[in-house]
Amino acid sequence: MLEIKDIKKLAILARIKLSEEEEKRLLKEVDPILGYVAQLTEITSIVGEAKKAGEHKNVTREDINVTETGTNTDAITSNFPEKDKNYLKVKKILS
């Protein structure tokens, strides 16, 4: 069983502010879902066999710039919430 303090902690980890009401509602909603998926933790006898690693492979490419510098600058900077010329403006991190 989850408790309100667990929801609070998860919200901090996930960088989401929740109101008290939202915390309560989430607790009520999330708990049955976790209860449902917990059946996975109880599976001890599985029909079949888990595959060993090896089926998946990495796909790599050269680490090169594929577009000319400046091509998408305007499109990208016009989506900035705040800017100063072409610089993205954020609050000071170290104070």
Next chain:
Amino acid sequence: MIDLKNLTIKIAHDAFAKGEYTAVQLTQAYLDEIKKNDKDIHAYLEVYDNALIQAQFADKAIATARAAKKDFPLLMGIPVAVKDNILVKGQIASSASKILENYRATYDATVIEKLQREYGVVLIGRTNMDEFAMGGSTENSAYGPTKNPHDLERVPGGSSGGSAAAVASNETLIALGSDTGGSIRQPASFCGIVGLKPTYGAVSRYGVMAMGSSLDQIGPFGKTVADAEILFNAIKGQDIMDSTSLPEIKTEKIPENKKFKIGVPRDFLNMGGIDASIIANFEESLKKLKNLGHEIVDIALPNLKYSLAVYYVIVPAEVSSNMARFDGMRYGKRVSGGNGIEDYFLSREAGLGREVKRRIIIGTYVLSSGYYDAYYNKANIVRDIIKDDYKKAFEKVDIIATPTAPSVAFKIGEKIDDPLQMYLEDIFTVPINLAGVPAISVPSGVKNVNGKDLPIGMQFIANHGREDMLFAVSKSFLGEKNN
């Protein structure tokens, strides 16, 4: 007047070729329908103001081809609606979320680039959806739900509910959706049209906003199997921009009137929770297939019963990672707080909806230290075993058949406060995404509820890369001519 109700890509193409009407006229006909009906249905979040200009371009290319007595692509000048999580350069792409309300795409998704550059389609607008594709009813849109064209009190399904409703109400000829656990097939079923979830890797995911990256696929909606097939063939193919896309599997052309061996997972159908009308319709459909000369056999998929539990661990885990980028810093909604870190908390609080937050919290939980092995690792092991079940089944049969959804379209608001109940809606569609195989939903009948005919869907599943078999068996089932 163009008969939009019975229109197919082939019919429109022939009309363009003969000069019976133009792409501008066809696009205008759809825009008129949208104007007339979409205030009730709310399939579109935005109709692109350059749709007629795109149609003019197509008409020029068609005129040039006609003058030179040359063929032109089947899709040229054909209106396509686009789910709001697929990027069209310069247009807003919001994923029906507040956090991306004013976000303008900086590049074209590969599917969009192909459709525009190689085929000259007309992108008519962006369609409503559950926020970031999380949901099965389109009620999770930050911009209000889409209504089912067959009954305005009911949901169109989801998450690609806007695309399905737009096709079903003749507000576009064809549409693009995305399917992570049934988000194309279930709305196709609820709206009485055809929807395909391609093989994982068959269609490039470049430019579709990631939800469950190991499960997401873009796919087509159409009123006919042939239309869905034409759109699929146009968007498929390996893409250097998506390292999970796969080279095409070369297969021999399926002969006309081919008889398929169709497997039915009986145990799975008997587990309860499925509407009696769905079971009855499914049995009737099997009879019909048998009468058409196909062979029906029982098969076992013993681990399918764990599919939903696996899915609702893997998806929130991938969601909590994928959603981390929406923090109000570089794009999207930013809510200012006392310091930089508070900006994150406030922007995400204001910008993200209930279901998105719910999945982020669950995902954060199952990935956290101490629970990772019990949930996430276990889910991946069981996922591999489910894949294996399918692999073994496809050694014995060509096609697997199930209903698409356990019920017909439900009422708006009926399940919104019970997320677990909403998740159980995905029981037939989720295992297919876990296995990465392709599946199609086709209309198989209706259930009459209070004088309204609500569509029922039939799902056909094939082995990796065998969409051609799905099209062939679906055409046989619906009596659609091969062309």
